[in-house]
Amino acid sequence: MPESGFQAPRGTYDLLPEQAAVRRRIVETARSLLEGAGFGQIETPIFEDTDLFRRTVGEATDIVSKEMYTFTDRSDRSLTLRPEGTAPVCRAYIEHGMHKLPQPVKLWYAGPMFRYEAPQAGRYRQHSQVGAEVIGSDDPAVDAELIDLLAQLYAQLGLEDATLYISSIGEARTRAAYAAELRDHLLKSDAFDAEQRARIEVNPMRAFDWGGDRIREVTEGAPKLLDRLEPDDREHFDQVQRLLDAAGVQYELDPRLVRGLDYYTRTVFEFRSEALGAQSGVGGGGRYDRLVEEIGGPPTPGAGWATGLERIAQALDSRADAGAVAADGTGPAVVFVLTEPAAREHAFGLASELRRAGVGATLDLGGRSLKGQMKQADRSGAALAVIIGPDEWAREAAAVRDLGAQQQDEVSLADLRDRLLERARS
Numbered sequence: 001m002p003e004s005g006f007q008a009p010r011g012t013y014d015l016l017p018e019q020a021a022v023r024r025r026i027v028e029t030a031r032s033l034l035e036g037a038g039f040g041q042i043e044t045p046i047f048e049d050t051d052l053f054r055r056t057v058g059e060a061t062d063i064v065s066k067e068m069y070t071f072t073d074r075s076d077r078s079l080t081l082r083p084e085g086t087a088p089v090c091r092a093y094i095e096h097g098m099h100k101l102p103q104p105v106k107l108w109y110a111g112p113m114f115r116y117e118a119p120q121a122g123r124y125r126q127h128s129q130v131g132a133e134v135i136g137s138d139d140p141a142v143d144a145e146l147i148d149l150l151a152q153l154y155a156q157l158g159l160e161d162a163t164l165y166i167s168s169i170g171e172a173r174t175r176a177a178y179a180a181e182l183r184d185h186l187l188k189s190d191a192f193d194a195e196q197r198a199r200i201e202v203n204p205m206r207a208f209d210w211g212g213d214r215i216r217e218v219t220e221g222a223p224k225l226l227d228r229l230e231p232d233d234r235e236h237f238d239q240v241q242r243l244l245d246a247a248g249v250q251y252e253l254d255p256r257l258v259r260g261l262d263y264y265t266r267t268v269f270e271f272r273s274e275a276l277g278a279q280s281g282v283g284g285g286g287r288y289d290r291l292v293e294e295i296g297g298p299p300t301p302g303a304g305w306a307t308g309l310e311r312i313a314q315a316l317d318s319r320a321d322a323g324a325v326a327a328d329g330t331g332p333a334v335v336f337v338l339t340e341p342a343a344r345e346h347a348f349g350l351a352s353e354l355r356r357a358g359v360g361a362t363l364d365l366g367g368r369s370l371k372g373q374m375k376q377a378d379r380s381g382a383a384l385a386v387i388i389g390p391d392e393w394a395r396e397a398a399a400v401r402d403l404g405a406q407q408q409d410e411v412s413l414a415d416l417r418d419r420l421l422e423r424a425r426s
Helices: 016-036 050-056 062-067 087-096 138-157 172-187 194-202 204-209 213-220 233-248 309-316 316-331 342-357 370-380 392-395 413-425
Strands: 047-048 071-072 079-081 105-114 126-135 162-168 265-273 281-287 302-308 335-337 359-364 384-388 399-401 409-410
Touching: 016 105, 016 126, 016 138, 016 309, 047 050, 047 087, 050 079, 050 087, 087 105, 087 126, 087 302, 126 138, 126 309, 138 162, 138 233, 138 265, 138 281, 138 302, 138 309, 162 233, 172 204, 172 213, 194 204, 204 213, 233 265, 265 302, 281 309, 302 309, 309 384, 335 342, 342 359, 342 384, 342 392, 342 413, 370 384, 370 409, 384 392, 384 413, 392 399, 399 413, 409 413
Parallel strands: 335 359, 335 384
Antiparallel strands: 047 079, 071 079, 105 126, 126 302, 162 265, 265 281, 281 302, 384 399, 399 409
């Protein structure tokens, strides 16, 4: 294979046609599900003012301290490629006066995110997410609906082994008191190095995300925030659970669950798939009732989630799904198989007519043999193959083969366009 000497940067990848088909399926399934639940699509820039993420994600998080792609532009402004999608959506909510709209505002998005982290299977420095945000209501039903929608998305995609874990981290005043208690507990141990101890001083809850047997032993024995919730936070979380029970959503309580961003309050949740190995998180989110206010907006509650497209594709086994996606209509409906050179112009014109009529069509451009063209037609996911060889051309006809049923009829060239439109749309 020829080598150019250049490769995709470390931690990135090229999205090839088969993987792109899986990606389209995920995004289209999410779009249909979310818009059916009243969500509207939003797109934000891939870079934002750096302070937007410093103020919301948290200075003590790995994202801000180690993983952001930050640069200075020609006007000496500090900009950052977005590492997550919630803060930009909240910025847009404020900037465009969405607080004046009927509340809550329900938005969904899809697009790339950027984090400088160690590349692993299913985790990339440029990765793509689908996300959903509900801004303007503190109703526990918002939390439950978002969780239910993400569970339904995985179910519709065939991700059967995604297990839901939920918890509550309370409001800021609850966490402040708990953080002091937790900090004292953790710093009594010698399990942490100097850098970790410094980070515990800033945000001790981050320790629940750290690996290592000794660290896990210390954090397992630590007091749990679920046991320290204020009565109103406890009632909110109890209502979320009752609503999930009413919807038949299965879940497990995980008191260690804190999520990786500082803006979360109250409900937090994560879906994990055993198919992903040690790095099992496939998607999650939670409530962020202080985020809009932190970036200059009016006090506004909110909640949301994001799920990684690469993580879903890895869990689904993308090769198995690519053919199904093409068969669902993202590939051509009709493939012309030509072994008679004189038929080429006629077939080319007919393929163009079909496309103008809204029917996907293509013909061989690689000089393949009849056998090679038929293999390619099968791989394309097309419903019909139109075969024109010397004999068919002499009879001014074409053989139209149903690639699913493996049945074949002969149709005159004069009637071919109408017959193809009829069969492609049936």
